[in-house]
Amino acid sequence: MAILEVKGLKKSFGANEVLKGIDFELNRGEVLAIIGSSGSGKTTLLRCLNFLETADEGSITVNGEVLFDGAQAEKKNSEDIRKKRLHFGLVFQQFNLFPHYNAITNIKLAAELLGKEKSRKECAAIDAERRCERATLKATQKAELAALKNDDKLTKQELNAAKKQLKASHRAALIEFDDVTAAKKTAVRERLFGDIDKRAQALLDRVGLGDRAKAYPCELSGGQQQRIAIARALALSPDILCFDEPTSALDPELTGEVLKVIKGLKSGDSTMIVVTHEMDFARNVADKVIFMADGVIEEMGSPYQIFEAPKSEKTKAFLQKSREQTLGEDIA
Amino acid sequence: MFATVTADLLNGFGLTVLLFAVTLVAAIPLGLIVAFCSMTRFIPLKWLTKVFVWVIRGTPLMLQIIVISFIPNTLFEIPNRAIADFFGTSMANVNFIFVCVAFIINYAAYFSEIFRGGIESIPKGQHEAAQVLGMTKSQTFFLVVLPQVVKRIIPPMSNEIITLVKDTSLARVLGVVEIILAANQAVNLYVVIWPLFYAGAFYLAFNGILTLLFSFIEKKLSYYKV
Missing domain, CATH: 1.10.287 (Helix Hairpins)
Structure with a gap:
């Protein structure tokens, strides 16, 4: 059975419709990569899943439990939402570690x-x-x-x-x-x-920072901070771990260590959703890839289907563009 | 003469420090409450608070002290003498309380703006990170936001607190014999000028200690960068 089911999810900010009906399913242990150009609604989708935004329509079901149903105009009970959130973990683009606490x-x-x-x-x-x-x-x-x-x-x-x-x-x-x-x-x-304490230390070891338990975020590099942020999200053992462009705020030479950690989680049975601009990562690590454009899922399938045999013109154009970009970087 | 002047000035300085301490202890929590009111989503309360802060910051503290001392008599027709008799205390004490009330209200308004600025300067990402980790609103505020706010507002707060030390001299408008009025009386009595400089030395010493205290706190909090 699918661990996560999203049906007809819609979200508007004022007159701007950001999500125009998103449907997908995810099985336990699968890694889903969401790609697409800026403004296509990827981040908003993740934020709706984590209840940082409330979707307008549609439903979110985790493990058969309906967490959100737009049809039921239920009151926003913050205590309720707090519990529902714990099904999801979220790793932010900007890490958002608490600067006044050390890593552990x-x-x-x-x-x-x-x-x-x-x-x-x-x-x-x-x-x-x-x-x-x-x-x-x-x-x-x-x-x-x-x-x-x-x-x-x-x-x-x-x-x-x-x-x-x-x-x-x-x-x-x-x-x-x-x-x-x-x-x-x-x-x-x-x-x-x-x-x-033991579990926190184990998580630190898992992200390769076992010796930096007492370090404050300001003493760590961006890549190390993001690895701590991943460990922090894992600490509550969420059903589904979401990554919102986890390497976009990092220098190119630091993205590798973070991607390696995320890849390492795959061998466990963590279910993950990764919004990313790293095409190679999506191709090599994901079990399923979604290409989003203008608030809809333009194309969904295995990495092979999306990257090697894309059907939609938009997907083709997007992939072509990102390839040119990588090429440009290589020449530079 | 030096000994009697010193004793008088010490008495005045006692009142100065008492007014300073009372204001600080009461205005900080009150200022936090005012800061929350000015950030609330309940629009009427928000605007009421903004008007309050505008009036308090926009008028002289001396005027506020005088107005407050007139409130019981003009609004409730209770003479200040009757208040003193009712509590079995002297007029000087009643006046001191009026001064305290005025200072607390005035400084709460200033502090509230510092607090509001500090709270709003904490990035949204910190709130979101705490939310995603299942923290309640109060846990988020007290464990994530407030410690960072404290670090950020130390410099403006130290400014305001040092100003408070010097503002206490305004208490004399209700005849509270704080240190400058005490010095002034000595000047008139003995026809010498040095008690005024002597009083200045008290302020300098007190503010020196406060400055050291603030730099100590700042150093204590420098173990992380925001």
Whole structure:
């Protein structure tokens, strides 16, 4: 089954219709490259998927769950949108790392916040559940004490001694009960936070920057910053990872390292959508290529179909142009 | 004579510093609230705030102090003497409170513009990056935007705060004996001029300390570039 289904997606900014009905599907583990000239709506499409823009019409379905349906004029509940966003990760053209946090904090910040939110909820649930049980326990203890008082066979001295003993054992039981509650909460926290640091470090290693954990973004090159940004997007393990022209803001000699990292992710089962101007990358890495022009999908198919046997005139013209550009660069 | 003048000036300086501290502590949070109001999407509130800032920044602080001291009597027909009696305090204290209120409102308006500029200078990409990572609006503001704003507004804030130190001398229009009025009284009493220079030395020392403090904070925050 397709992990992502987009149907009839439309988006206008004022009178300017940027997306005029986009339909496509993507299977788990596939890499989709979106190519096309500037202003064709590629970036807007990615932004609609990530809910940075709200589409006007159409639907977005991930794993069978309808995330967006233009037909249902639902209220924009920011809490709702926040949850839906987590299906997608986005790597920006301009990296957008948080400059005041070092590399590893950039990567784990969101995971920690989500972890805190979850642990607060789960601990509250534990508290609520245990509070009832504690009340029941206390009631039983009270009943036991009352039963002891009503026992006529005991002398006053015996009664006092028995009472003392019972109270002590009750107290111990309550302390033990509270300890178990605390242990349960600790277990929740351990499960949610225990491996955050390790996972962040693993992600750093994965993008080849394992030794720069403490570096601030301003101390890293553009290519390194973008690799950190990729690790940051991966930290929340999104279903679909989107790249918005990830190498366009980089010097030519730095694009290679970033493309290598993205290519490396392909061997995992990450599903990716890459908006790119790197034709070679699209041809070699993508499973599926979409060529967009004027807000519609002009042509869609395997890299071979698009690059070697394009049917549409627009695709042919675009590819011809980009080839000439590369050629020009080579001569220069 | 030197000892008595020093004691008088120290008393005045105490009031100066108190006014300075009260204004700073109250005007910063108030200024943040005003800054949010001036950025809200609720248009009437936005314009109301803009008019407020325009009026406060467009009229002299001295005028504002005087007007505020007249408000209870003219609007509510409560004489200032009655306020003093009601709280069992002196007229001087009531006047000091009027001055504080005027300073807080005035500086909140100035601070709000600095805050607004700082908040709006944070690139949209920072907000978007935080959103995409599933952060809530308050998490985005307090963990991503605000720390960067603090770094950016230190220079304009230090300017404004140093101006505040010197503006405290306006408190004398309601007879609050801050350091310059104290010095002035000494000048009149002993017919010598040096208490005025002495008062100037207090300002210089205080502002010197503030300058050092700000450069220290700036250095502390220089571990990253925005």
